[in-house]
Amino acid sequence: MIETIHQTLKRLEARLATEELDVNAAFLLLEHVTQKSRASLLADLREPLTEQQLRQFEDLSSELLTGKPIQHIIGQEWFYGRPFSVSKDVLIPRPETEELVQGAMQRASKLFGNKSIRVADIGTGSGAIAVTFQLECPNAQVTATDISEAALAVARRNAEQNDSQVTLVQGDLAQPLQNEKWDIVLSNPPYIGLDEASSMSPTVLDYEPHGALFADENGLVLYRKLAETLPAIMKKPALIGLEIGYLQASSVQRLFQNAFPKSKIELVQDMNGKDRMIFCEIR
Structure with a gap:
């Protein structure tokens, strides 16, 4: 059975909640994997991920569930409306x-x-x-x-x-x-x-x-x-x-x-x- 973006999102949110991790990271990860804006992603919630996107999403989800910050996984954080690269070397x-x-x-x-x-x-x-x-x-x-x-x-x-x-x-x-x-x-x-x-x-x-x-x-x-x-x-x-x-x-x-x-x-x-x-x- 093909899983929609919405179902994929909810599945990861539930796992993050069980581990007492930030559930908001699930949406950020989906934005990164699909390269869609939040508005576009919300409009496409009934669509499935491609096979390649799903593989990447599952790989990165595993990292996220270890407690690794979402910002380190996707390599950036937004600050004052601009993207900033982050790494293990900076807060x-x-x-x-x-x-x-x-x-x-x-x-x-x-x-x-x-x-x-x-x-x-x-x-x-x-x-x-x-x-x-x-x-x-x-x-x-x-x-x-x-x-x-x-x-x-x-x-x-x-x-x-x-x-x-x-x-x-x-x-x-x-x-x-x-x-x-x-x-x-x-x-x-x-x-x-x-x-x-x-x-x-x-x-x-x-x-x-x-x-x-x-x-x-x-x-x-x-x-x-x-x-x-x-x-x-x-x-x-x-x-x-x-x-x-x-x-x-x-x-x-x-x-x-x-x-x-x-x-x-x-x-x-x-x-x-x-x-x-x-x-x-x-x-």
């Missing part, structure tokens, strides 16, 4: 980070208008923040840093495939930025404490780079280092935007209030109502 971009970019752009518009500005993204990973900011704000000259050469290779690919002019530099945190002054610095650094690993999903823990997830000092060490090094390289006015762990707000606020005593520190919650971003406006 998969999250929707919360889109909110960091959006919040930074809104504040940049108020602070700088249409003036040419210098922007740095520290710990760029896939390049999602840097590439998106440069494309959305063409008046921004954007530099992205990462300590990982493998991550920078992914970011370079993403800049090229999205036609973005971003300068990529290898180095630890703000170290490669020391010879310039910056209008905006953004960062989504590793911020998970090592003791939190046991409570994390295997899909994250087993497949995403630990260097992009975990940090010492209960996840705060990189915020402390940024608070120590950024005062010397920020212009006035300037903006710092950071993604944080939802329990770190008071600690990170304190670090940056001490580093920039006259700044306006703003805590912003994400779409789920969790403390997720800190913006430091330096006047």
Whole structure:
């Protein structure tokens, strides 16, 4: 008996649910295998897959059921309406980070208008923040840093495939930025404490780079280092935007209030109502 796309989809969704994995991955996998948009796929739910598509779907389904992220299987994730390549060397971009970019752009518009500005993204990973900011704000000259050469290779690919002019530099945190002054610095650094690993999903823990997830000092060490090094390289006015762990707000606020005593520190919650971003406006 020939199975329709709808039946194939439901079969995988049921297996994913049994394994307590993300059922939404089934639809993403079908989009990848059929090379159809979501709208086209929904219109064709009563059609069968071709033999070749079905073979590919079954092979990739087996990988998905091991807990491997769908983004690693299909090789990409969408961020701010654009496709970004991902691999085991970079963190998969999250929707919360889109909110960091959006919040930074809104504040940049108020602070700088249409003036040419210098922007740095520290710990760029896939390049999602840097590439998106440069494309959305063409008046921004954007530099992205990462300590990982493998991550920078992914970011370079993403800049090229999205036609973005971003300068990529290898180095630890703000170290490669020391010879310039910056209008905006953004960062989504590793911020998970090592003791939190046991409570994390295997899909994250087993497949995403630990260097992009975990940090010492209960996840705060990189915020402390940024608070120590950024005062010397920020212009006035300037903006710092950071993604944080939802329990770190008071600690990170304190670090940056001490580093920039006259700044306006703003805590912003994400779409789920969790403390997720800190913006430091330096006047």
